[in-house]
Amino acid sequence: GQQVMQIPQYQHVQEGEDFTTYCNSSTTLSNIQWYKQRPGGHPVFLIQLVKSGEVKKQKRLTFQFGEAKKNSSLHITATQTTDVGTYFCASSSGGYQKVTFGTGTKLQVIP
Amino acid sequence: EAQVTQNPRYLITVTGKKLTVTCSQNMNHEYMSWYRQDPGLGLRQIYYSMNVEVTDKGDVPEGYKVSRKEKRNFPLILESPSPNQTSLYFCASSLGRRNEQFFGPGTRLTVL
Numbered sequence: 001g002q003q004v005m006q007i008p009q010y011q012h013v014q015e016g017e018d019f020t021t022y023c024n025s026s027t028t029l030s031n032i033q034w035y036k037q038r039p040g041g042h043p044v045f046l047i048q049l050v051k052s053g054e055v056k057k058q059k060r061l062t063f064q065f066g067e068a069k070k071n072s073s074l075h076i077t078a079t080q081t082t083d084v085g086t087y088f089c090a091s092s093s094g095g096y097q098k099v100t101f102g103t104g105t106k107l108q109v110i111p
Numbered sequence: 112e113a114q115v116t117q118n119p120r121y122l123i124t125v126t127g128k129k130l131t132v133t134c135s136q137n138m139n140h141e142y143m144s145w146y147r148q149d150p151g152l153g154l155r156q157i158y159y160s161m162n163v164e165v166t167d168k169g170d171v172p173e174g175y176k177v178s179r180k181e182k183r184n185f186p187l188i189l190e191s192p193s194p195n196q197t198s199l200y201f202c203a204s205s206l207g208r209r210n211e212q213f214f215g216p217g218t219r220l221t222v223l
Contacts, residue, residue: 042216043212099212100170101155103151
């Protein structure tokens with residue numbers, strides 16, 4: 001089945017530093033979604049990318065979809081303590097009706 | 112308020128005792144899923160449903176059953192739970208599989 005690898009697994013940053021998480025697939029993805037899960041909470045949808053090379057921004061968050069549609073990244077500029085949580089990418093590609101999530105990146109922000 | 116509800120939120124049970132975790136959504140969504148979340152493994156799809164009476168296996172279906180008799184409900188059934196099914200379970204719904212998914216609050220299951 002489709003696999004989506006996500007790195008890094010953990011990241012500790014000082015408040016104010018930038019943070020990036022990456023998702024990679026061996027196959028072409030039709031779409032990529034990003035979710036955030038706060039500690040003790042449930043995943044919450046952030047954004048969806050569908051076009052090759054697409055870039056979308058939400059305040060300090062920048063999302064990119066690779067030109068070959070096999071990778072994606074989420075970049076947070078000047079992290080804040082409210083950014084703490086686990087970030088997941090997800091895709092529902094190909095002929096499958098499944099949805100595949102990456103393994104997630106857990107972000108800790110040190111005040 | 113648009114939401115996905117799950118019950119129970121917490122459950123401790125013993126090996127072999129059948130249990131059902133309920134999931135309900137009020138958004139008239141067609142696509143519903145069950146996921147389990149385990150440390151280091153992310154969210155893995157157990158079963159999904161494209162619509163009423165249409166269900167299919169996800170990536171980790173062994174030991175689980177589902178049904179979709181009504182659009183709003185998608186219960187997860189463990190006929191004979193085992194300790195390796197101890198996990199955090201999430202139900203989710205969306206308009207379609209490529210749409211934003213709305214997650215329930217989660218059910219933390221411990222099988223002794």
